[in-house]
Amino acid sequence: MxxxxxxxxxxxxxxxxxxxxxxxxxxxxxxxxxxxxxxxxxxxxxxxxxxxxxxxxxxxxxxxxxxxxxxxxxxxxxxxxxxxxxxxxxxxxxxxxxxxxxxxxxxxxxxxxxxxxxxxxxxxxSAHVLRIFDEEAQAMQSARNSSMMLEEAYSKGVAILTKYADQRDRLKGAHRKALDVLNTVGLSNSVLKLIERRNRVDKWIKYTGMVVSVVVLYTFWRWAH
Known part of the structure; x- marks a missing residue:
């Protein structure tokens, strides 16, 4: 074909x-x-x-x-x-x-x-291109500065909070010591009051004994005469 x-x-x-x-x-x-x-x-x-x-x-x-x-x-x-x-x-x-x-x-x-x-x-x-690059560089530098400022502020905040926490712990310790002192002073006052009361009782016993002795002696003397 x-x-x-x-x-x-x-x-x-x-x-x-x-x-x-x-x-x-x-x-x-x-x-x-x-x-x-x-x-x-x-x-x-x-x-x-x-x-x-x-x-x-x-x-x-x-x-x-x-x-x-x-x-x-x-x-x-x-x-x-x-x-x-x-x-x-x-x-x-x-x-x-x-x-x-x-x-x-x-x-x-x-x-x-x-x-x-x-x-x-x-x-x-070229001046236009350089200005664009300069603006971008300034923007990046500004962002970096802002980031550094935030980090610094955060660090200061952490330091302040840590200092406050330390002061709070010290205040708690002082408060506990003050309570201990007050408790000790309260106990001492009670003892002093007890001693003072005992002294007054002893004085009354002494004075009563002296009066009784005088009365007894006077009565004996009158009976003898």
Whole structure:
């Protein structure tokens, strides 16, 4: 079975397989250039060649899809159908990978352009950029100073509270000692009052004894005379 220009179905299929191998090899080289270093290298000529090969494969797939449908023998028709579908799947996969490569390339170009624009603005208005950096540095320094002041205030507060706690403990100790002294003084006063009362009783006993003795002596003296 022949296609356009007298080319057989088998020849068209073999050409598509060769183009698949060449396109896959070119795409792998593009990706190696892209990921081989921190600074990706682009190859417009190689990417254009891979894109051209994939386009030719897709054209051949359209031609082969028309040819296998015209095969009369079912077994041969099914065989070529599977082969053509395989080529279509591989070409679609290569096209998807190439599209992703172009998207990454476009993103790198946009980022490079933005960096260049930022660098240009920075070089054109360096005073403005320096003022922004200076303001940010001052803000960071102010935040650090505020943090240090808060830490210092916290440390002083802790020291004051600790001192108050120590004073409170000392006051409690003094209060307990004062109570002990007062209790001791109270006991001493009671003892003194008891002794004083005993002395008064002893005096009354002595004076009473003296009076009784005088009365007894006086009575005895009168009876003797």
């Amino acid at each position: 022949e296609g356009g220009g007298g080319t057989t179905f088998s020849e068209i299929y073999q050409n598509s397989k060769k183009l698949l191998l060449r396109a896959r090899d070119g795409l792998e080289r593009l990706e190696r250039l892209e990921f081989s270093s921190s600074n990706p290298v682009d190859s417009p000529e190689l990417s254009f060649a891979v894109k051209k090969d994939i386009s030719q494969i897709q054209s051949l797939c359209v031609e082969m899809d028309r040819l296998w449908r015209s095969i009369s023998a079912k077994s041969q028709r099914d065989l070529w159908k599977r082969k053509v579908e395989q080529v279509v799947e591989e070409s679609d996969s290569l096209k998807e990978s190439l599209d992703k490569y172009f998207l990454r390339h476009q993103k790198r170009m946009m980022e490079a352009k933005e960096r260049a624009e930022l660098l240009g603005r920075a070089n054109g208005d």
